[in-house]
Amino acid sequence: MDRDPYVLRLVYSIGFYVVYRLLDIVVLLIMIIQCSHQLLIGEPHGELKRFAEALSSYVAEIIKYLAWSGHKKPYPFSDWPASEDNIDR
Numbered sequence: 001m002d003r004d005p006y007v008l009r010l011v012y013s014i015g016f017y018v019v020y021r022l023l024d025i026v027v028l029l030i031m032i033i034q035c036s037h038q039l040l041i042g043e044p045h046g047e048l049k050r051f052a053e054a055l056s057s058y059v060a061e062i063i064k065y066l067a068w069s070g071h072k073k074p075y076p077f078s079d080w081p082a083s084e085d086n087i088d089r
Contacts, residue, residue, distance in 0.1 A: 003071050004071075012065075012073060013065070013066055016062050016065055016066060016073075016074065017066060019062065020059065020062050020063070020066070023055070023058075023059060023062075026055070027052075027055070030048060030051075030052050030055075033045065033048060034048060034049070034052075050083040051083065053083035054080065054081050054082060054083040057081035057082075057083075058074060058075060058080065058081050061074040061075075061078075061081065062074050
């Protein structure tokens with residue numbers, strides 16, 4: 001597995017932390033849209049549900065990288081996480 005020098009990893013970590021914080025806003029928007037869709041249509045939006053599942057996996061990858069639990073850099077340095085097809089939550 002490719003390991004970056006400490007200073008380079010620190011730079012990546014700062015960048016991924018900024019992305020992580022910006023995703024808070026994205027999650028808030030998803031929540032508002034899903035609540036509105038549920039209220040108006042009677043069920044959550046399916047595509048947005050799948051995107052949120054993939055987004056949660058992406059956030060988990062960022063946290064693993066920031067916590068030094070893994071050395072694999074998240075997207076865009078690796079593939080975007082796939083969502084699970086059997087979402088029944």
